[in-house]
Amino acid sequence: MDQQENLRVLAVDDEEGMREGIKRILKKKGYSVDTAEDGESAIDLLNTNGYHLAFIDLKMPGIDGFKVTEYINEKFSGRIVVVIVSALATVEAAVEVTRHGAFDFLVKPFTPTDLLQVTERAVKQCQLLQEREKYLSELNSERNLSRQLINAMQEGLIVLNIRAKPVLMNPKAEFFLEKRFTNAVELTDLFQDPKIIEATEQIIASSPEELKTRMFRIEQKGTMLQIRIDTLIRGKETGGAIIIINDVTEDWKAEQDKNRFVSMVAHELKSPIAAIINYINVIETGLFDNQPEKIHELLNRCKVRGEALLELIRDLLYINKREAGKVEKSIEALDLKEVLKEQLEFYKVQAESKKISVIFGAEDGPYMVKADRSDLDRIFMNLISNGIKYNREGGTLSVDLKREGGIVVVSVADSGIGMSQEDIGNLFQEFFRVRNRKTSGISGTGLGLATVKRVLSEYNGRIEVQSEPDSGSTFTVYFPSDDTKHLRQE
Amino acid sequence: MILEGKVPNVLIVDDDVDLLEGQKLFLEDHGFTVITAISMKEGIEALDHFKPDIIIADLMMEHYDSGFVFCKKVKDNPAMSMVPIIMQTAAPKEIGFTFDPSNPKQKQWIKVDEVLTKPVPLEHLLGKIHKYLGEV
Numbered sequence: 332m333d334q335q336e337n338l339r340v341l342a343v344d345d346e347e348g349m350r351e352g353i354k355r356i357l358k359k360k361g362y363s364v365d366t367a368e369d370g371e372s373a374i375d376l377l378n379t380n381g382y383h384l385a386f387i388d389l390k391m392p393g394i395d396g397f398k399v400t401e402y403i404n405e406k407f408s409g410r411i412v413v414v415i416v417s418a419l420a421t422v423e424a425a426v427e428v429t430r431h432g433a434f435d436f437l438v439k440p441f442t443p444t445d446l447l448q449v450t451e452r453a454v455k456q457c458q459l460l461q462e463r464e465k466y467l468s469e470l471n472s473e474r475n476l477s478r479q480l481i482n483a484m485q486e487g488l489i490v491l492n493i494r495a496k497p498v499l500m501n502p503k504a505e506f507f508l509e510k511r512f513t514n515a516v517e518l519t520d521l522f523q524d525p526k527i528i529e530a531t532e533q534i535i536a537s538s539p540e541e542l543k544t545r546m547f548r549i550e551q552k553g554t555m556l557q558i559r560i561d562t563l564i565r566g567k568e569t570g571g572a573i574i575i576i577n578d579v580t581e582d583w584k585a586e587q588d589k590n591r592f593v594s595m596v597a598h599e600l601k602s603p604i605a606a607i608i609n610y611i612n613v614i615e616t617g618l619f620d621n622q623p624e625k626i627h628e629l630l631n632r633c634k635v636r637g638e639a640l641l642e643l644i645r646d647l648l649y650i651n652k653r654e655a656g657k658v659e660k661s662i663e664a665l666d667l668k669e670v671l672k673e674q675l676e677f678y679k680v681q682a683e684s685k686k687i688s689v690i691f692g693a694e695d696g697p698y699m700v701k702a703d704r705s706d707l708d709r710i711f712m713n714l715i716s717n718g719i720k721y722n723r724e725g726g727t728l729s730v731d732l733k734r735e736g737g738i739v740v741v742s743v744a745d746s747g748i749g750m751s752q753e754d755i756g757n758l759f760q761e762f763f764r765v766r767n768r769k770t771s772g773i774s775g776t777g778l779g780l781a782t783v784k785r786v787l788s789e790y791n792g793r794i795e796v797q798s799e800p801d802s803g804s805t806f807t808v809y810f811p812s813d814d815t816k817h818l819r820q821e
Numbered sequence: 822m823i824l825e826g827k828v829p830n831v832l833i834v835d836d837d838v839d840l841l842e843g844q845k846l847f848l849e850d851h852g853f854t855v856i857t858a859i860s861m862k863e864g865i866e867a868l869d870h871f872k873p874d875i876i877i878a879d880l881m882m883e884h885y886d887s888g889f890v891f892c893k894k895v896k897d898n899p900a901m902s903m904v905p906i907i908m909q910t911a912a913p914k915e916i917g918f919t920f921d922p923s924n925p926k927q928k929q930w931i932k933v934d935e936v937l938t939k940p941v942p943l944e945h946l947l948g949k950i951h952k953y954l955g956e957v
Contacts, residue, residue, distance in 0.1 A: 594912065597912075598881055601911035601939055601940075602939070604940060605939035605940035605941075606837050606843065608940040608942075609839070609840050609844065609940060610839065610843045612942060612943045613846050616847065616850070618846065618847065632839050632842075766836045766860060767863075768863075
């Protein structure tokens with residue numbers, strides 16, 4: 332073992348023979364030894380060099396051995412092992428020496444063996460002290476680290492003792508609950524909900540075996556906080572509780588949106604079925620057994636509603652597929668003028684059956700856009716179809732194409748039933764349909780315009796509506812034109 | 822309310838024209854005078870000239886809660902506060918739309934006497950109407 336080499340010793344004695352003797356004996360054993368002839372120079376040396384072990388003569392002029400020992404204990408708090416060297420070999424003296432903070436006692440006169448034995452014990456003590464210090468400093472830095480981690484946590488953390496009194500609260504918890512932590516804070520200051528207080532008390536009262544976690548949600552000024560209460564185990568006993576607070580506002584809002592959507596979907600799916608069952612129910616009562624034409628009329632309505640339901644399911648599945656990014660697109664340069672012509676051709680028969688005259692206006696052209704063809708169909712066929720459905724017999728449907736800077740502007744104007752400003756405000760919401768006597772016979776899913784808006788936004792396009800009740804509506808689509816193509820063509 | 826010798830008046834408010842049609846045909850066949858309204862707005866207008874003995878109202882019409890607003894307007898009118906209202910809705914109970922008209926707390930703001938889930942079998946609806954009109 333070479334630990335002596337790492338150990339630095341100070342020998343303080345006013346007798347030169349004594350201090351040099353100690354130095355000589357210990358140097359032989361590999362210690363590095365300094366000497367001091369009195370208390371003052373000892374203190375100077377102690378402040379200059381780092382010592383592990385000090386042999387201190389008790390009786391010295393000026394600052395005596397006790398004073399130096401006290402100084403060491405005060406200044407270096409236990410990091411230097413002190414051995415008092417004295418001729419006063421009594422039990423009382425030994426007690427007195429240890430009372431002043433010395434580790435051991437070496438009686439004058441002493442032999443080299445005496446000195447080495449005491450040194451050996453003192454060295455062991457030195458090692459113990461070093462280990463302890465290392466451990467303490469590790470513990471300290473670990474404590475700091477945990478504290479830092481707790482303070483840096485994104486979750487709010489509250490620790491409660493066995494009496495349900497908060498003993499720790501990290502800054503995030505203070506932020507969430509808008510309360511500063513002090514020693515006076517009680518659980519009831521932090522939470523108003525008696526259920527949370529009760530659950531916390533129950534958890535603290537329970538044994539660790541019946542480990543329970545309780546979750547709560549509290550709403551505060553538009554934020555939703557999730558409160559999770561767990562048992563705090565100390566050793567094998569329940570030592571209190573830990574409360575973890577999370578901000579779950581976004582999840583909560585998404586959940587609400589999803590619930591609202593699902594609830595709307597359920598409502599929209601159930602309504603046509605209710606109407607169909609209702610009609611069948613009427614037929615079953617035998618009310619029209621003598622009027623087969625009336626039964627046919629009701630059955631036809633059932634068919635219409637069934638078909639609309641099917642269309643709704645198809646639209647829902649399409650929206651879902653599109654949201655999931657599973658709709659394949661092939662983006663190509665397309666002439667919107669040609670696209671609209673084809674689309675209007677498709678609706679020709681439907682328009683004619685309502686005696687609606689279709690006017691298509693597009694100066695020159697082409698009107699190039701970069702898009703997926705089926706997306707263009709989804710946008711403009713929806714608008715054309717609406718322009719026919721919500722039109723009046725003998726009305727007009729005008730589709731106009733023009734260019735405004737880098738934007739292709741398509742307007743689809745009908746001379747139909749129109750709508751109120753309030754209806755316009757809700758028009759692009761999923762499942763919104765203008766519902767009144769005039770629209771009651773017109774089937775639709777309530778998803779058409781919501782989808783138009785959604786698809787358009789993927790192309791950085793937008794849509795505007797102008798409408799007047801009983802005189803008609805104009806939908807205007809702004810679609811970015813494929814500039815490069817457009818410039819080349821001109 | 823016993824309506825001996827009188828043809829009971831029913832107002833049905835629902836935004837589904839087919840549902841209105843089916844229920845109207847059925848109830849008329851059972852001796853009721855039926856007026857239908859396709860929105861809360863129309864329903865309120867109908868009350869100006871039609872005094873129903875019972876009202877059947879949908880929940881989600883112009884707005885998701887139009888039915889409640891309509892029922893509250895009816896029940897808050899002293900002249901009509903005694904008219905029983907049966908609400909029928911396709912709104913799914915599973916997602917939050919749960920009301921129990923027998924719960925006094927809910928009854929405070931949900932001014933309906935009964936909530937039925939669509940589709941409501943016509944015979945069932947008829948039974949409920951008879952119950953509220955006091956004809957057993």
